[in-house]
Amino acid sequence: MITTYLFGFLSFLAIMFALMVVLSKNPVHSVLYLVLTFFTIAGHYVLLNAQFLAAVHVIVYAGAIMVLFLFVIMLLNLNEETEPHKSVWLKASATVAAGLLLVVLVGSLKGAETIVATNKFDPNIGLIENLGKSLFTDFLLPFEVSSILLLVAMVGAVLLGKKSIK
Amino acid sequence: MSAIEVVPLNWYLMLSTILFTIGVLGVLFRRNAIIIFMSIELMLNAVNLLLVAFSSYLSDSKGQVFVFFIMAVAAAEVAVGLAILMMVYRNTKSSDINVLNKLKW
Amino acid sequence: MIKLVYLIPLLPLIGFVIIGLFGKTFSKGLIGIIGCGSILGAFALSLGIFFELIGQTEKSITIDLFSWITAGKLSIPFSFLIDPLSSLFLLIITGVGFLIHLYSTGYMSHDEGFYRFFAYLNLFIFFMLLLVLGSNYLIMFVGWEGVGLCSYLLIGFWFKNTAYNNAAKKAFIMNRIGDLGFLLGIILIYVTFGSISYHDVFMQAKNFSTGNPVLTAITLLLFVGAMGKSAQLPLYTWLPDAMAGPTPVSALIHAATMVTAGIYMIARSNILYTLAPFSMEVVAVVGVCTALFAATIGLAQNDIKKVLAYSTVSQLGYMFLALGVGAYTGAVFHVMTHAFFKALLFLGAGSVIHAMGGEQDIRSMGGLKKYLPITHLTFLLGTLAIVGFPGFSGFFSKDEILAHAYEHNKVLWFLGILTAAMTTFYMFRLYFLTFKGDFRGTHDQEHHLHESPKSMTIPLIVLAILSVIGGFIGIPKVLGGTHFLDHFLKPVFEDSSFRMVHHLSEGTELMLMAVAISVMGISLYYAFTTYVKNKTLPAPESEELKPIHKLVYKKYWIDEIYSTVITKPLNFISEGLYKVIDNELIDAIVNGIGSLIKWKSSKIRLIQNGNIGFYIFVMVISIVLILFTRLI
Numbered sequence: 022m023i024t025t026y027l028f029g030f031l032s033f034l035a036i037m038f039a040l041m042v043v044l045s046k047n048p049v050h051s052v053l054y055l056v057l058t059f060f061t062i063a064g065h066y067v068l069l070n071a072q073f074l075a076a077v078h079v080i081v082y083a084g085a086i087m088v089l090f091l092f093v094i095m096l097l098n099l100n101e102e103t104e105p106h107k108s109v110w111l112k113a114s115a116t117v118a119a120g121l122l123l124v125v126l127v128g129s130l131k132g133a134e135t136i137v138a139t140n141k142f143d144p145n146i147g148l149i150e151n152l153g154k155s156l157f158t159d160f161l162l163p164f165e166v167s168s169i170l171l172l173v174a175m176v177g178a179v180l181l182g183k184k185s186i187k
Numbered sequence: 188m189s190a191i192e193v194v195p196l197n198w199y200l201m202l203s204t205i206l207f208t209i210g211v212l213g214v215l216f217r218r219n220a221i222i223i224f225m226s227i228e229l230m231l232n233a234v235n236l237l238l239v240a241f242s243s244y245l246s247d248s249k250g251q252v253f254v255f256f257i258m259a260v261a262a263a264e265v266a267v268g269l270a271i272l273m274m275v276y277r278n279t280k281s282s283d284i285n286v287l288n289k290l291k292w
Numbered sequence: 293m294i295k296l297v298y299l300i301p302l303l304p305l306i307g308f309v310i311i312g313l314f315g316k317t318f319s320k321g322l323i324g325i326i327g328c329g330s331i332l333g334a335f336a337l338s339l340g341i342f343f344e345l346i347g348q349t350e351k352s353i354t355i356d357l358f359s360w361i362t363a364g365k366l367s368i369p370f371s372f373l374i375d376p377l378s379s380l381f382l383l384i385i386t387g388v389g390f391l392i393h394l395y396s397t398g399y400m401s402h403d404e405g406f407y408r409f410f411a412y413l414n415l416f417i418f419f420m421l422l423l424v425l426g427s428n429y430l431i432m433f434v435g436w437e438g439v440g441l442c443s444y445l446l447i448g449f450w451f452k453n454t455a456y457n458n459a460a461k462k463a464f465i466m467n468r469i470g471d472l473g474f475l476l477g478i479i480l481i482y483v484t485f486g487s488i489s490y491h492d493v494f495m496q497a498k499n500f501s502t503g504n505p506v507l508t509a510i511t512l513l514l515f516v517g518a519m520g521k522s523a524q525l526p527l528y529t530w531l532p533d534a535m536a537g538p539t540p541v542s543a544l545i546h547a548a549t550m551v552t553a554g555i556y557m558i559a560r561s562n563i564l565y566t567l568a569p570f571s572m573e574v575v576a577v578v579g580v581c582t583a584l585f586a587a588t589i590g591l592a593q594n595d596i597k598k599v600l601a602y603s604t605v606s607q608l609g610y611m612f613l614a615l616g617v618g619a620y621t622g623a624v625f626h627v628m629t630h631a632f633f634k635a636l637l638f639l640g641a642g643s644v645i646h647a648m649g650g651e652q653d654i655r656s657m658g659g660l661k662k663y664l665p666i667t668h669l670t671f672l673l674g675t676l677a678i679v680g681f682p683g684f685s686g687f688f689s690k691d692e693i694l695a696h697a698y699e700h701n702k703v704l705w706f707l708g709i710l711t712a713a714m715t716t717f718y719m720f721r722l723y724f725l726t727f728k729g730d731f732r733g734t735h736d737q738e739h740h741l742h743e744s745p746k747s748m749t750i751p752l753i754v755l756a757i758l759s760v761i762g763g764f765i766g767i768p769k770v771l772g773g774t775h776f777l778d779h780f781l782k783p784v785f786e787d788s789s790f791r792m793v794h795h796l797s798e799g800t801e802l803m804l805m806a807v808a809i810s811v812m813g814i815s816l817y818y819a820f821t822t823y824v825k826n827k828t829l830p831a832p833e834s835e836e837l838k839p840i841h842k843l844v845y846k847k848y849w850i851d852e853i854y855s856t857v858i859t860k861p862l863n864f865i866s867e868g869l870y871k872v873i874d875n876e877l878i879d880a881i882v883n884g885i886g887s888l889i890k891w892k893s894s895k896i897r898l899i900q901n902g903n904i905g906f907y908i909f910v911m912v913i914s915i916v917l918i919l920f921t922r923l924i
Contacts, residue, residue, distance in 0.1 A: 028194045032202045039206055043213035048221060052241040055225050062232055065202075070189045076250055078235075081258050083242065086228070086265050093269050094221060097276050105218040105259055105283040107905075115215030118912045123208040125919040130200050143246040144189060155248045168257045174263030181270035214908055284904045291902030 028068060035061040048099045052090050059083045108183035191243050199240035206233035218273055220282045222266075232263055293340040298354050298383065301421040302317050302663045303330040308414040314409025314537045324397040325408035331393050331417055334387035342379045350785040351375055353429050354491065360432075365486070365877070373427035377784045381424040381556055381623065384631045389417050391751035395639050396540040397645060398747035409538065411450060416442035416745060422548050428489040429478045432557065435476065436521065439550045440467045446545060447537040459533040466530040474557075477513030481907055484510065494563045497713015498787060502567050511571035512565050515578075518554030522608050525582045535597040539642030541805055542597060545833050547638050548631035555611045555627050557806055559784075562620050566788035576616020580707045583609030587714035591721075592845040594830050595652050596641045599722050603678070604634055606711060613708060619696035619779050620785045625766045626693060629685035630761045633677035636755035640671035641789060643744045643752065644726060654725040655830055656733040663741040666749045668727050670756035675723045677759040679716040679812055682805075685763030692768065695804055699796050704875055705804075712808060713815040720819035728824050770798045881897075 038058040042051050043143045066075035107115070145151060156164055210233060213226030235254045242250025272282065279286045307330030315323055345351065352375040360370035372378075400409050412739075416439060423435025448460030478488060484506050485493045500507055500869070518524070524533035532706055534546045535588060545551070558565060558575065583606045590602035616621035645652055647664055661668045677684040680691065690712065698705040731738055766777040796804075822828050831837055837845060846852075889900050 024189065024193050028198065032198075035202070036205055036209070037582055039209040042225060042229065043209060043222075044215055044241075050218060051222055051225060055229065058229065059232065062236055065199075065227060065236055066239055068194075068261060069191065069239050069252055070188060071239050071243060074254055076215075077255065077258065082232070086262060089265060089269060090221065090225060093273065097221075097273075097282060099219070099221070099282060102279075103282075105285070107216070107218055108224075111905075112216060112276060115212065115909070118909060118916070119208055119212035121206065121916045122211055122224075122919075125210065125916050125923060126204045127201065129919055129924050130204060146246055146248040147243065147251060151248050152251055152255070155252050160251075160252055163256060167256055170263050173193055174266045176267040178270040181267070181274055213557060215905070215912060218905065271295050287904060288902035 024068065031061050031064045031068070035065070046104055047101045048094050049091070050106065052087060052094060055090075056083050058085045059087065066147075071146070073147060073149040074181050093158055112166075188255050189243075196240060200277050201238065203233040203237040203240070206230075206236070218283050218285055220275065221269075222272065223284065224268055224272065228265070231257065293337070293344045294353055294355070296337060296376055297341060297374055297425065298357055300334045300341075300424060303334045304414045304417040304421065306330060307413050310416060311407055311414060312411035312507075316412055318407065320401065320406050320621055320698040321398075323407050323410050324393075327414055328390060328412060328914065329391045329404055331386055331390040333418070334421070335383075338379065338382035338386045339372060342383055343837070345374065345376060345379050346780070347468075352491075366482070368428060368430055368488065370431065370490075371427045372425040373569050374425075375693055376781050377556070377559060377624065377706065378424050379632050380628065380781070382421065384416065385420050385424065385549050385576075388631050388635050388755075389413075389420075389544060390459075390638070390920050391754055392544040392548075392635060393538050395642070395748050395751040396538075398745045399540055400538060401641055401745075403538075405449065406772065409446075412445050413444055413541075413544070414451070416446070416550070420553075423553055427491070428480060428487075429493075431487055431728060433471075433474065433478060434559075436517070436553060436557075437471065439545070440471065440521070441552065443467070443545050443550055444533070446533045446541040449541065449870065451538050453536075456536040459530075459536040463530040463534050466527050467520045469525055469735045470517045472808035473513045473520070474517025477510050478519060479507070480510050491863075494787065495588045497563050497567060501568055503569060504567060507564055508568040508570050511561070511568045512574065514557060514564075514576055515571060516563060518557055518612075519527070519578070520554075522554030522879070523582075523605050524554070524578050524609065524612060525585060525763075527865060528582060528586065528605050529818065529854065530777045532601040532847075533600055535595075535601050539597065539638060539645060542601070543635045543642065546601070547634040550609055551604065551628045552611070552631070554888050555608070555615065555623050558612075558819030559620050559624055562785055562788045565615070565636050574616070575612050576704060579609045579612025579616050580711070581609070583604070583613060583711040584707050584714075586588075588844055589710045589719070589847050590712060590718040592830075592841060593718075594654055594721065596637070596644065596654050596657075596726065597652055598722075599654075600634070600637055600641055600717060603637075603715065603719065605714060607634065607678070610690070610711070613697060613704060614693040617693075617704065618788070619693055621766075622689065622692040622696055622787065623780050623783070624781060626689040629677065629689045630764050633674045633686060633759040634753055635760050636670060636674040637678065639748070639752055639755065640667050640674060643667040643685075643748055644671075645661060645743055646748070647741050648733065649736060649740050654722060655832065656737070657726045657731070658729040658733075658801070659727070659731040660741070661727040664743050666743060666752060671727065672723065673756040675719045677762075679719055679816070680712060680808060681812070682809055683760075683761050683763075686759070687767050688763035688768070691805055691808060692766065694808060695768075695796055695801055698800075698804055709808060709811055713811045716812045716815035717766055717819050720816055721823055724819065724823040725830070729827060732829075768801070888919075 035058055038054045038061060041054040042058060043049050045054060063075045063078045063083075066072070066078060134140065207230050210226045210230035213229065214223050215225070217223055235257055238250045238254050238257075239284065242248065242254075276282055301783050307326050310326055311323055315552045352373065354373050356369050356371040358370050359367070361368040393410070397411065400406055403409065410885070419435045419438025419442060421435070423432050423439060426432045426435060444460045448457045449461050450456050481493055482488050487493060487496075499509065501726045513811040530545060531551065537546070565575070586602045586605035586609060590599050590606060593599045594601060605862050607626070611630070613628050614620075614626060628881050642659060643664065644657065644667060647660070647667075648657065651657070673684075677686040680687040694708050694712070695707055697708050731741075766775055768775055773922065778917075831841075837840075843849075
């Protein structure tokens with residue numbers, strides 16, 4: 022019972038914070054709300070028995086990526102005054118479009134079969150031991166390739182960030 | 188006690204759908220390129236949440252491994268994306284995407 | 293040996309490919325060896341198959357090579373049919389073909405297109421063999437079109453001359469008219485019988501009643517094809533013009549082999565024709581009219597090859613007369629003897645032209661007897677054979693045709709005899725004017741006169757021998773022979789035999805022969821007195837001719853009539869259609885669509901406005917729409 026309430030509470034927070042990301046006028050606030058959203062999502066991960074992912078999620082997203090965003094925003098000195106605004110009817114049409122998308126998506130997913138309590142759950146798959154086994158046996162090649170991807174991204178970011186490219 | 192035993196999978200489906208739609212709304216709603224970028228991250232996380240949910244409900248660790256890779260790709264993407272935004276700002280003195288309208292007919 | 297039949301068309305094809313691809317770098321000797329050798333090999337195989345066929349009781353053998361076309365219920369195998377008829381044609385084509393190849397090595401030796409010539413000639417032999425070997429109408433049609441193509445290529449062999457090119461085009465287009473008839477005939481056969489293989493069609497045809505309108509339609513359509521290919525009225529005008537090609541080509545394609553394809557086709561379909569008496573009548577009447585008509589034109593021509601060309605048309609008419617009266621064996625017999633003596637005459641004429649340095653007008657010849665002894669002798673033998681001098685090959689085949697014609701209808705017989713008389717007259721006129729009397733050419737030409745090289749005279753001698761003895765395989769019973777050919781071909785024409793009952797008495801038959809011989813004799817005497825005793829010469833170009841003479845000399849103005857009645861109105865209409873429909877209407881529609889799209893796109897491309905927000909918005913709406921359609 023408490024888990025159900027916890028799920029409802031976390032979901033409510035996640036949606037609220039996500040909406041605040043979109044709606045707050047100051048970019049810095051947006052970033053901070055996004056960090057909060059990520060924390061609630063990490064909470065969901067814990068609820069789903071994915072403890073390792075929850076930790077990684079907090080470290081990578083909240084700790085690394087969002088700090089990067091914050092740095093960039095502060096570096097560019099963006100604030101409420103510099104924030105560009107769309108006209109009212111554009112905002113309205115954006116809302117209508119997003120609403121339509123929601124309706125259609127929910128409509129499509131409504132018929133999905135529910136699988137709660139029909140399977141015997143294995144609570145251990147989210148443990149670091151199981152994930153590690155999977156990662157270094159079945160997914161060894163993608164794992165190694167992703168390291169190259171990160172290297173390439175690093176080189177690309179450095180190249181783009183240089184003062185002038187002649 | 189985990190959520191798997193009491194919460195139906197459909198609820199997670201709805202939650203990530205709503206988060207995803209909020210991400211789309213952000214992309215449509217704002218003109219600041221960095222906010223749009225953040226909205227994209229939000230969409231990505233909605234999908235991650237769904238993957239983890241499916242992985243747990245089906246007792247298959249592959250979904251979580253997949254999320255792991257998505258995080259790696261997202262980190263790379265953010266690094267390059269923010270570098271590009273820096274360049275854009277440096278050249279246009281603005282982070283407004285409506286300034287970037289030279290690529291047409 | 294019969295299992296190796298696929299080699300017969302394959303050898304000339306290989307020859308064609310080798311000469312066609314690499315001929316430019318080969319020496320003339322090598323090209324000659326490849327060209328002649330491939331045909332000689334095919335001839336040897338044909339000979340083997342011929343004797344094997346005589347030796348065995350099974351007379352109709354189908355050799356399946358591979359499945360060619362399969363579409364729904366239609367299944368056409370690529371297979372060859374060996375039976376007495378096709379094996380006889382194989383012998384004629386490869387035998388005469390080889391001799392003419394050999395002759396060409398001498399005749400064409402100074403031509404720069406030597407390798408091209410041999411490539412075409414080999415290709416022609418390949419298609420001709422395909423035509424006679426095929427076991428269904430479609431393979432025959434492929435060969436039919438192929439020989440038409442080769443005919444076109446070889447008539448226009450000296451393509452730098454516009455007149456020759458026009459002659460080639462004329463031959464091709466005239467043939468196309470006939471081919472259309474043939475094609476429609478094949479389609480109708482398929483619709484009627486559900487198959488186009490000879491075996492199936494003929495088996496089923498036996499169940500049809502005589503005079504069935506569908507069979508009449510089929511046979512008439514096939515005959516239209518034969519008309520074009522075998523130069524019958526009214527589609528004959530291309531053949532005289534086809535003499536523009538090199539003389540060996542005239543001998544091989546336009547006298548001995550290709551033009552007899554029509555006779556082969558009708559002889560092959562003899563059951564269908566036998567069951568369609570009306571078509572038979574049409575064939576006979578068209579045949580005899582062509583024979584007579586072409587013979588009259590031949591009387592007044594002065595070009596040595598033109599005379600022979602009209603003679604060919606006339607002899608082909610004879611063969612169709614034979615087919616029309618049901619004398620299938622006679623027709624095939626005449627095809628064979630005609631191949632011998634007409635090839636001989638053309639090659640002889642080629643030898644004369646070679647010696648005269650390209651001169652073809654008999655008014656400038658005369659007295660060539662002493663300069664070209666071998667050519668003269670062989671030409672004389674050929675002439676005797678074609679006029680049906682007793683004992684020569686033409687006598688037997690012509691006699692058989694006339695006997696059947698007499699039995700069928702006296703008028704046809706009379707016209708046939710009349711044609712024979714004219715044939716005798718113009719052939720001896722040609723012979724006398726060319727070889728007898730005094731030389732009438734220029735001084736230079738007289739110096740140039742020489743007997744042709746061995747490669748040309750040997751084929752002449754062989755063909756002359758064949759022209760003399762070729763008739764002995766078909767000596768009729770009245771003269772104490774056994775008529776080997778009749779027995780040999782019997783299996784092919786067996787089903788038609790109920791219409792070919794030979795009930796002429798021996799006396800009548802002998803009487804007919806006597807009449808034919810005496811008519812020939814009179815005609816020969818008349819030609820002799822006119823051109824040797826009185827030394828009459830054909831009028832030079834400048835002299836005004838008597839009306840009838842002029843009418844004949846100008847070939848009844850048929851070409852001019854065709855040009856005025858068909859070609860010019862057609863050109864006029866085409867030009868009108870081009871100017872009005874094509875330029876004004878179709879071009880306007882096409883250009884209009886083009887400029888409409890150009891104008892529209894200049895507006896539509898403005899949607900591409902460069903605003904990323906707008907793009908995303910459109911994308912989301914599109915996703916919504918796509919998902920929405922999935923939802924419904």
